[in-house]
Each structure stands twice: as structure tokens, then as C-alpha cells.
Amino acid sequence: AQTVTQSQPEMSVQEAETVTLSCTYDTSESDYYLFWYKQPPSRQMILVIRQEAYKQQNATENRFSVNFQKAAKSFSLKISDSQLGDAAMYFCAYSRSNFGNEKLTFGTGTRLTIIP
Amino acid sequence: ETGVTQTPRHLVMGMTNKKSLKCEQHLGHNAMYWYKQSAKKPLELMFVYSLEERVENNSVPSRFSPECPNSSHLFLHLHTLQPEDSALYLCASSRRAGRGEKLFFGSGTQLSVL
Numbered sequence: 001a002q003t004v005t006q007s008q009p010e011m012s013v014q015e016a017e018t019v020t021l022s023c024t025y026d027t028s029e030s031d032y033y034l035f036w037y038k039q040p041p042s043r044q045m046i047l048v049i050r051q052e053a054y055k056q057q058n059a060t061e062n063r064f065s066v067n068f069q070k071a072a073k074s075f076s077l078k079i080s081d082s083q084l085g086d087a088a089m090y091f092c093a094y095s096r097s098n099f100g101n102e103k104l105t106f107g108t109g110t111r112l113t114i115i116p
Numbered sequence: 117e118t119g120v121t122q123t124p125r126h127l128v129m130g131m132t133n134k135k136s137l138k139c140e141q142h143l144g145h146n147a148m149y150w151y152k153q154s155a156k157k158p159l160e161l162m163f164v165y166s167l168e169e170r171v172e173n174n175s176v177p178s179r180f181s182p183e184c185p186n187s188s189h190l191f192l193h194l195h196t197l198q199p200e201d202s203a204l205y206l207c208a209s210s211r212r213a214g215r216g217e218k219l220f221f222g223s224g225t226q227l228s229v230l
Binding site: 043044106 | 159216
């Protein structure tokens with residue numbers, strides 16, 4: 001069974017600084033999707049970024065970028081120029097490419113605090 | 117981003133009560149999901165509906181009963197729950213229940229079972 005591990009239950013960063021959240025996963029598949037979702041205090045989870053495993057290039061969305069290391073099964077999220085609105089729980093998730101979202105596996109999350 | 121609405125936002129119920137959670141999506145999506153979020157545990161997928169047909173049921177106890185009358189609405193009927201069922205219940209939708217599809221979530225119902 002696939003597992004997703006987020007080893008940092010909590011992280012904090014000074015406003016305007018850069019922070020990296022770590023995620024590792026376990027799979028025997030070669031093709032799959034990886035995601036980072038954000039859950040602010042409003043509780044509504046929002047997709048931050050998505051990466052397809054067969055794509056070598058790291059995904060980027062404005063201030064958010066990933067460091068995808070396929071061989072190491074690592075998928076970290078870098079947030080640049082941190083803003084107060086980035087404070088939230090961040091969840092890493094994995095899904096096999098030949099299945100739909102019924103096989104989406106989440107990690108336990110990292111709570112990010114932004115220090116003004 | 118709005119588009120998925122869940123009601124009620126909070127619910128307190130006794131173990132013998134019957135209640136229902138409601139989810140509505142205004143995005144024209146064809147797949148809808150129920151997730152359970154408990155503290156310090158990964159999100160647990162409970163049910164998936166694609167084109168109003170259930171395509172996944174992850175061994176959820178029968179005291180949880182889903183209903184999807186159309187592609188825009190999803191319900192979770194609750195009866196004779198246990199205290200360990202207290203959690204945040206999240207509804208989500210996607211264009212289809214396909215590979216790599218982006219999920220759109222509601223704000224959840226915080227359920228407390230006394």
C-alpha cells in the first residue's frame with residue numbers, strides 16, 4: 001500500500017522568508033501524481049500545486065515550487081516570500097496514475113505558522 | 117475558491133440521533149467525495165460518486181449512509197454514531213473521478229458525537 005509521510009508536524013517562518021515543507025512517499029509505481037493541498041483556518045482545502053511523476057521539470061505556481069526527487073521518493077514544497085495568508089495546514093498527497101481520485105492518499109499534514 | 121457548499125458547519129448529536137450532512141457543488145462536476153478528517157490522522161476517503169453512481173466505499177460502517185440524488189448534491193446520513201466518529205467531514209468534487217484530477221473542497225462539517 002502506498003504511504004505518504006510528512007515528518008514535520010509544525011513549521012514556522014518569518015514573513016517574507018522562504019520555507020520548505022518535506023514529504024516522502026512509498027510506491028512501487030513509476031507513473032503517478034503528487035499534490036500539495038493547503039487547509040487554512042476556514043477549513044476549505046485548496047490545491048496548491050500538482051506534479052506528474054513522468055515530468056522531469058519541477059512544478060511551479062507563483063511563490064510555490066516543488067523539489068521532486070523521484071529516485072529518493074521525495075516531494076518537498078518551497079514557499080518563497082512567505083505571507084501571513086500562507087499560514088495553514090499543508091497536506092501532501094499521492095495518487096496512482098491508472099486510478100482516479102478514489103486512490104488518493106494523504107499525509108498527516110504540516111502546520112505552518114507565519115511570524116510577522 | 118468557493119463552489120462547494122456544506123451544511124451544517126457544526127453538528128452535535130447524541131448516539132441515538134439521526135442527522136444528515138449536505139453538500140452542494142456549483143461547478144458542473146461529475147464526481148463527488150466524502151472524506152473524514154480526524155486529528156493527527158491522514159484524510160480518510162469514505163465514499164466516491166461518479167455520475168451519481170457510487171464507485172468506492174472504503175469499508176465504512178453502515179451507520180454512515182451516502183446518497184447522491186444528482187451530480188450537484190451529496191448527502192451523508194448518520195445514525196447511531198459512536199463518539200469516535202467525531203471528526204471533520206469534508207465534501208469534495210472534481211470534473212471526473214479520473215487520474216490526477218484537482219479536488220475542490222467544501223469547508224466541512226465539524227461533528228461531535230456525545
